[in-house]
Amino acid sequence: MSRPIIQLLGVTKTYESKATSSEALRALNLEIAAGEFVSLMGPSGSGKTTLLNLIAGLDMPTEGTVLVEGSDLRKLADGELADLRLRTIGFVFQTFNLIPALTVQENVTWPLEFSGYSRAEVRRRADHALERVGVLGRESGYPAELSGGEQQRVAIARAIATGPAILLADEPTGNLDSRTGQSILDLLRDLNRAEGATVVMVTHDAFAAAYGHRTLEIQDGAIVRDVRTPASPMIAAASSEFRFQ
């Protein structure tokens, strides 16, 4: 196993409210190696999204340590955490979260511009990302003019444009029909294989989970199953059939 890119050591996350307190994650330990494709499964409220938020530094654990590329996220200032997300982590959401007022191209370029790349480099990287996800040619359109699958591809292009080492995907196929969803999963797998990006994907769908090298099942804030996923001939067949061109 190659070096761990994500490490969670004894991570507990408790949400406090006036009347109640609930533990979203309990003393969780996890290592994810660079280049792995990990699927996170579990029922609603099991702690999957909380785990993703902790890895992205969007939230801090109540106890324990989260290390990303060896950096203890708790020790990073807010701005350093933002920089980490901008350059090291790509986020893909269930609801795409594209900015409707921006064109497809602008939706991809703004994180690059915030990263401080030159105009030419921004253009080159955006074109590359859009080409990579297969929506080059639609860059002057607006999100509302695209199908759901196309919107999610643009969201993935935005996530990979900065060349992140980690892709976090929170139910990326949740709002898509099965055929479109599968093409998105193919794309994530290709990115994992070809770019070497570490993918952590939250999903409810066992079929989607099977795309990962490894499936973690979370229940009540604890990992109850951690299994290596065998290569699925069905996925291979399906993906070759529906592969996005």
Place this chain on the structure above:
Amino acid sequence: MKIRLSFDMASRHVRAGIGRMLLSVVAIALGVALMVAFKLMNTAVLQSFTDTVDALAGRAAFRVVAGERLTFAEDIVEQISAVPGVSLAVPLVSAVTFPDDGSGELLTVHGVDLTHDAAVRLYHATDETDEVIDDLVVFLSQPDSIVVGREFAETRGLAHGDTIDLVTPRGVKPFTVRGLLDAQGVARTLGGRLVVMDLYAAQRAFTGDGQVTQVDVVVGDRTATRQVGAAVEAILPAGLWVEAPAVRKDVIRRTVRGFQAILTAFSVVAVLAGFVICYSRLRVVLEARTWEIGLMRAIGLRRATVFVELLKESVLLGMAGAIIGIPLGIFTAHIALPMLTTTTAINFRLPVTTAEPGVAPGVILLGLMAGLLAAVAAAAFPALRLARTHPVSALTGRGRETPPVLRLGRWTVPAALVVVIVGLIVAQKATGSAAVGHVTTALIAVAACVFAGPMLRSGSPALTAAWRRLFGPTGALAASHIVREPRRAALTSATLGVGLGAVLLFGTLGWSFERSLISQLSQRMHADLVVSSPFVSAGYVSAPLSDELIEEMVVIPGVALTAGHHLKDVPYQDGEIAIAAIDEAALLDTRVNDWPLEDGARSDALGRVARGEAVMVTSSFSHQFEIMPGQIVRLQSPRGPVAFEVAAVTGGLLESGVVMSRDLYRDTWNDSLVTWVYVVLDPGADGAAVRGVIERELGRKYRLRVQSSPGLIDYFAGEVRRAFSALYLMEGIILLLVLIGIGDTLAAGVVERTREFGMMRAVGAHRSRLFGIVMLEGAVIAILGLFLAAATGVALGVFWVDVQFPAVLGWKLQLHFPTLFAVGMAMITLVLCVVGSVIPSRRAARLSVPAALRYE
């Protein structure tokens, strides 16, 4: 399902979202407050002026006059008394005086025959003469006897037998208090600032023997007032006429109507601003509940029911705004009323009165209706749109962005509006109708609102490019949001534009007035010194002085010549104009005045005016009544109707009026008083020394203010600034609304984009970027608002100075743009916009990312 009357559900929603709606409620409350305050103040100011007319008239059905405080022989009383139907005719001397204590407090003098009980009761119904005056015989035997209002006496510690020095046109005279009047009748209306003396004594002090200023007439049968008035009119010699209190009140109403309409219009603008702010917020709040509306429709509620349920929330918000706004308006009226009374008095050369704001149920109803209308109208459109949303798309649309709507023909309405406005300006110029001008003013303000959207939409590419170039990707993202939501940004900018435009209009009027006055007076007035009373009798006009002063002053060493100038308001057509009665030297000698004459003046115009062969009219008069040189101007005088040839039009005076020789005026109007005396010094004479001598030797007798010509001009400029002081109240309210409008628009935008901001933070945007985005959005709204304000302010300013102001008030001004004032306002607005943007910007920057990502 029937429409329910219950407000249960609406009140739950309002309670749950009160934090978000608070600024909207405050905005509506401010609009309501301003409307209530101006309504109360306008009513109170007008009431105080008309009450004074009523109180001074007492129980008289009408009075016989030769003009306001112009004198005529009292012999006519006997003839009037003999007219059938007249039960009492009371000769009266009405004048003004001032206590010689430097307070400048104006006292109204009533000179009435105190031996005539019925005459006294005419004005002081419950005061029997012998109850007020200890010893009538002593009172009448001493010409210095006076009765003063108890309120006035108490503030100065005066009691029976005390002496008080009063400043009259003929100088300072000691008077003895021999009676006190309770706060009833005229005394109550004038706040106790009343001096009653016997007719004979008043004639000696103010008008001359046998001269009165009016005869009040009581009619036995009030229903026959009109017929008796006509019968009296028939026996009056030329120059005297019958004037019912209602007529005088009508003149006052007509005089102040234009000014009050402007103030009312301004309060409507404030309510509109409240509406826009409320609309902007309600749209976001209601649209955020689209899925809930879908649910209501899905379970069987009809569109109308949903619509009414949504409107109920706005009714509650409007009620809340009105409940806060009405008492705030009443409070504001109490605080600002003296200022507005003074402003109105200065504007229209009326004596300052004591106004008390009453709280009429009608005003409360008006405030309530304004608040409710603003809130319900703000909710109507978004509520209607939501009620019409298909239940399925409402339910499935949860959390989804709505696609932008393409708009066509965006310049059609603005272009049509411009055509209508140009047409109205042409019509106004042709007809001189103030009403057309008011409509034009309203349409110019509407045009500012209508232009905001298309300007923003058409300018969006340039805006995005500029913001990207100036502020990088943060600027580009800020511009993108404005472009995405142009309606809300445009509405806020329009509010800012119209509000600040109105303030700029007032600023332009005030500044044009001040600069025109300074420029005209500086060009005309060359006298070394100008002597006047330090007291003000009406508006900005000094109390008149005896013209004996002119002769007394000319003998002072160092004085080369003196000349008098008297200003008197006289009736003309439906209103009043000023007569400037000027001595020959002040007309012909350029060391005193250098009269600028407009083209078309007759040869030797000034000479002819000085000799009393003709008159001049001012530019304002010529413009207002279209009277040119060679034409005849007809005036009403105590000697009957008089007609004068107009020899020239002069720009030497700002007022709408007629300039004539003082000799001619004195002979025709029976008035020898002067308002100002010009003094030219001998070459080499020490101005300060001469001034000192005048103050010492004549000031003791007359109480004088001696100023240089620039000093007098500065005084006038100060009075103009006071006349426009209502501007500061408006400015304050508008700036507060700007702060609320900007803050609320941006806050609504932040709420609406919570998930978007969460995503941006998740993708790696720093907090400072989000802060910057919202701040730059605020800057766009502010800049567009300022641009609209400048355009609206300039358009309204030019229109009002050139067209409407002369039509409404009769003043023809030169246009002067208040650059410093405008820059200052713009700077304050920008600062307020920054302040208003800070809280929503901080909110955007400090969003909890996981919570924001879950936000729908």
